[in-house]
Amino acid sequence: xxxxxxxxxxxxxxxxxxxxxxxxxxxxxxxxxxxxxxxxxxxxxxxxxxxxxxxxxxxxxxxxxxxxxxxxxxxxxxxxxxxxxxxxxxxxxxxxxxxxxxxxxxxxxxxxxxxxxxxxxxxxxxxxxxxxxxxxxxxxxxxxxxxxxxxxxxxxxxxxxxxxxxxxxxxxxxxxxxxxxxxxxxxxxxxxxxxxxxxxxxxxxxxxxxxxxxxxxxxxxxxxxxxxxxxxxxxxxxxxxxxxxxxxxxxxxxxxxxxxxxxxxxxxxxxxxxxxxxxxxxxxxxxxxxxxxxxx
Amino acid sequence: xxxxxxxxxxxxxxxxxxxxxxxxxxxxxxxxxxxxxxxxxxxxxxxxxxxxxxxxxxxxxxxxxxxxxxxxxxxxxxxxxxxxxxxxxxxxxxxxxxxxxxxxxxxxxxxxxxxxxxxxxxxxxxxxxxxxxxxxxxxxxxxxxxxxxxxxxxxxxxxxxxxxxxxxxxxxxxxxxxxxxxxxxxxxxxxxxxxxxxxxxxxxxxxxxxxxxxxxxxxxxxxxxxxxxxxxxxxxxxxxxxxxxxxxxxxxxxxxxxxxxxxxxxxxxxxxxxxxxxxxxxxxxxxxxxxxxxxxxxxxxxxxxxxxxxxxxxxxxxxxxxxxxxxxxxxxxxxxxxxxxxxxxxxxxxxxxxxxxxxxxxxxxxxxxxxxxxxxxxxxxxxxxxxxxxxxx
Numbered sequence: 001x002x003x004x005x006x007x008x009x010x011x012x013x014x015x016x017x018x019x020x021x022x023x024x025x026x027x028x029x030x031x032x033x034x035x036x037x038x039x040x041x042x043x044x045x046x047x048x049x050x051x052x053x054x055x056x057x058x059x060x061x062x063x064x065x066x067x068x069x070x071x072x073x074x075x076x077x078x079x080x081x082x083x084x085x086x087x088x089x090x091x092x093x094x095x096x097x098x099x100x101x102x103x104x105x106x107x108x109x110x111x112x113x114x115x116x117x118x119x120x121x122x123x124x125x126x127x128x129x130x131x132x133x134x135x136x137x138x139x140x141x142x143x144x145x146x147x148x149x150x151x152x153x154x155x156x157x158x159x160x161x162x163x164x165x166x167x168x169x170x171x172x173x174x175x176x177x178x179x180x181x182x183x184x185x186x187x188x189x190x191x192x193x194x195x196x197x198x199x200x201x202x203x204x205x206x207x208x209x210x211x212x213x214x215x216x217x218x219x220x221x222x223x224x225x226x227x228x229x230x231x232x233x234x235x236x237x238x239x240x241x242x243x244x245x246x247x248x249x250x251x252x253x254x255x256x257x258x259x260x261x262x263x264x265x266x267x268x269x270x271x272x273x274x275x276x277x278x279x280x281x282x283x284x285x286x287x288x289x290x291x292x293x294x295x296x
Numbered sequence: 297x298x299x300x301x302x303x304x305x306x307x308x309x310x311x312x313x314x315x316x317x318x319x320x321x322x323x324x325x326x327x328x329x330x331x332x333x334x335x336x337x338x339x340x341x342x343x344x345x346x347x348x349x350x351x352x353x354x355x356x357x358x359x360x361x362x363x364x365x366x367x368x369x370x371x372x373x374x375x376x377x378x379x380x381x382x383x384x385x386x387x388x389x390x391x392x393x394x395x396x397x398x399x400x401x402x403x404x405x406x407x408x409x410x411x412x413x414x415x416x417x418x419x420x421x422x423x424x425x426x427x428x429x430x431x432x433x434x435x436x437x438x439x440x441x442x443x444x445x446x447x448x449x450x451x452x453x454x455x456x457x458x459x460x461x462x463x464x465x466x467x468x469x470x471x472x473x474x475x476x477x478x479x480x481x482x483x484x485x486x487x488x489x490x491x492x493x494x495x496x497x498x499x500x501x502x503x504x505x506x507x508x509x510x511x512x513x514x515x516x517x518x519x520x521x522x523x524x525x526x527x528x529x530x531x532x533x534x535x536x537x538x539x540x541x542x543x544x545x546x547x548x549x550x551x552x553x554x555x556x557x558x559x560x561x562x563x564x565x566x567x568x569x570x571x572x573x574x575x576x577x578x579x580x581x582x583x584x585x586x587x588x589x590x591x592x593x594x595x596x597x598x599x600x601x602x603x604x605x606x607x608x609x610x611x612x613x614x615x616x617x618x619x620x621x622x623x624x625x626x627x628x629x630x631x632x633x634x635x636x637x638x639x640x641x642x643x644x645x646x647x648x649x650x651x652x653x654x655x656x657x658x659x660x661x662x663x664x665x666x667x668x669x670x671x672x673x674x675x676x677x678x679x680x681x682x683x684x685x686x687x688x689x
Binding site for chain 1: 402404405406407433434435472475477502504505507508543547558559560561562563564565567568569571577580582584586611612613614615616617648649672673674
């Protein structure tokens with residue numbers, strides 16, 4: 001079992017003929033993901049890494065039964081790509097572009113949520129379920145099997161790169177992930193961190209969760225609230241970075257566009273305090289994460 | 297970025313929204329001429345995107361052209377929020393009967409409308425119960441009847457509701473058309489004859505959508521902010537715009553360890569680790585490369601910083617790109633800047649696709665310290681901190 005994706009996931013790739021898409025499709029197929037179609041308007045009939053390319057999502061879905069999409073189009077084309085996918089009946093989307101114009105992001109997210117589709121990103125590198133051998137997007141690169149060992153830990157990260165470091169740390173400690181979600185680093189993303197943790201809460205294959213957080217925004221604060229209210233019961237280990245940012249004036253962007261401190265409550269140390277007070281186990285370093293997880 | 301008041305108001309005016317007439321002026325004489333053209337009482341305001349201009353004495357209400365010249369003379373050259381005032385905005389003063397507040401911004405997912413009957417003061421000073429907000433569905437936009445419902449709950453007089461609701465809906469359209477992150481009208485003035493006027497207008501537009509608004513990329517449109525960019529920061533900004541695909545960001549700091557760190561979160565973590573290990577970063581950086589041009593430009597900036605005494609090339613386990621891309625960019629920049637890694641310690645931590653090829657490439661340059669496969673981010677950080685300490689004594 002896993003969340004968001006599984007062995008019945010049939011993936012289409014929007015923007016399949018681009019360089020990054022080709023790179024990722026190659027390793028996704030090697031990993032075992034069932035990529036059934038690509039979509040690039042005007043390039044229907046071509047073949048990428050053995051995958052047939054269609055002109056439209058509707059055409060690809062009709063021919064292949066695709067139910068998930070990885071969206072590789074550039075930021076300025078993201079809104080239309082998501083709207084097309086949602087209209088075509090796609091249920092799970094990973095949207096890789098970063099710095100998507102805010103109004104486009106809001107419209108795309110609204111369309112996905114209205115249709116009950118799950119949208120990861122913007123600025124995600126995907127989602128991987130090591131148990132089901134399925135991944136959307138570049139997550140794991142050429143060594144998804146090494147970095148993401150199968151196990152019973154649910155991982156949710158605001159950073160795609162850190163999802164790899166966390167899961168690699170788990171693997172080396174003899175632990176593994178049920179599903180690892182890179183939720184996206186843009187200011188508006190399709191799913192809140194809390195919504196992803198609620199899915200892990202309901203997933204019988206997940207015993208505990210690891211979250212990776214940053215300054216800025218309220219994702220971690222919402223998680224702390226749900227923990228305190230008893231709505232999340234599985235143990236949560238939290239790694240929240242960006243302490244150094246507190247020595248600089250508010251409003252300075254150092255990394256992800258969403259990681260900008262606006263007030264007193266969205267700093268890394270405030271989030272660590274809130275999560276710890278709510279019952280999460282706050283890790284001081286990557287290496288400490290395995291020690292804080294329950295052993296099964 | 298925040299647009300300066302004259303550009304923000306010109307944009308709103310171009311959409312047919314009601315605003316007091318106004319002109320920008322760069323001298324006392326120009327301010328006097330503007331006041332004569334406008335006629336009657338005028339407000340003279342500093343053209344900088346600083347808040348609380350009134351409190352700082354940078355907004356003056358005057359009755360004639362001579363007084364406008366004097367006011368402009370006093371305001372021009374003023375230092376506000378770290379910026380020197382170069383121009384003033386001369387605007388027709390209107391007879392205000394009531395002041396309202398309306399703004400548009402973003403909530404967790406959707407655009408948000410905020411209104412209050414208490415305009416004319418900073419919104420932070422208004423009691424929470426008197427501020428109302430509603431999410432807007434970005435797909436259907438804001439209807440005038442939903443705006444009317446919110447204003448009614450805010451306690452606005454019934455007779456004012458129809459024009460106010462229609463204006464609010466048109467403001468939302470302007471907010472969206474401008475690709476704005478924030479549009480704040482404070483005060484939204486109700487004049488003695490019952491008409492509405494956007495007296496205070498702040499427009500912050502989305503840097504990520506500037507490709508749709510080339511007119512706002514010209515100098516003098518946006519608030520420059522109080523931060524003066526270093527030559528190297530400016531160069532990175534220009535390279536980021538010039539080369540297609542990916543992104544680079546570079547912020548210079550006071551320390552001596554150059555950070556070439558990637559992947560948002562991993563960069564923040566490594567920066568924390570450097571500080572915890574007793575090192576002082578010379579900069580923060582972030583990159584998502586598409587070709588070697590942008591990473592090479594980022595390396596150039598780091599090597600050009602005279603404070604740098606060691607460099608950490610710390611990548612999270614690469615998933616989206618080959619390690620060779622980073623090393624190729626490094627080698628190009630080393631050559632371009634005449635940097636010798638035997639004298640300037642450079643620690644590399646880059647694992648992932650094409651790692652063996654990257655190692656072979658790095659081995660062609662003596663002195664590069666490529667961490668063994670499996671080394672943690674923390675180990676690479678401790679290596680560079682120790683190397684810089686050893687080199688500095």
